[in-house]
Amino acid sequence: MPVSKSGGPSFPKKKDWPTLTFKQIARNTSQSRHDLSHQVKVLNLKFGLSKTAYPAGNLLGVARTYTPDTSYLRYTTSIEIWPGDKVKLSCSCDDFKYRWEYALWLRNCADIIYSNGEPPLVTNGIMKPMACKHLIALHNALVLKGKISSLV
Numbered sequence: 001m002p003v004s005k006s007g008g009p010s011f012p013k014k015k016d017w018p019t020l021t022f023k024q025i026a027r028n029t030s031q032s033r034h035d036l037s038h039q040v041k042v043l044n045l046k047f048g049l050s051k052t053a054y055p056a057g058n059l060l061g062v063a064r065t066y067t068p069d070t071s072y073l074r075y076t077t078s079i080e081i082w083p084g085d086k087v088k089l090s091c092s093c094d095d096f097k098y099r100w101e102y103a104l105w106l107r108n109c110a111d112i113i114y115s116n117g118e119p120p121l122v123t124n125g126i127m128k129p130m131a132c133k134h135l136i137a138l139h140n141a142l143v144l145k146g147k148i149s150s151l152v
């Protein structure tokens, strides 16, 4: 937990808050990713109030995701929901790492976790804020299980 010099919890400055809603990101996301999200399996779904996020009590959904018949690789996928349905997104897959993490980070909608923090000039030169199929699948799983109402 970050602590300010006065000893209290240090809240992020307003400019550090996510600037896009999940709906805005999902609308930017290609139809093919929405279609492919139906093949994604969502495992070990956990959902609750985040202990680490600020402001305290943001909702956080985390799961392992994978696509049977395509790859044996399993990814860690998370959606953190801020006030006003603004979101911070993360996924350990290559699509997110090499295309979307940096573009979302520019809008405070992701932290640099899996990428090297350099702009994806070749794969997403216009810095379009999109989500991978795992994030769409995680959102849909949270809705299906009644954990959240649809954000799209």
Ligand SMILES: [Zn+2]
Binding pocket: 075, 077, 091, 092, 093, 094, 095, 096, 132, 133, 134, 135
């Ligand atoms: Zn992904």
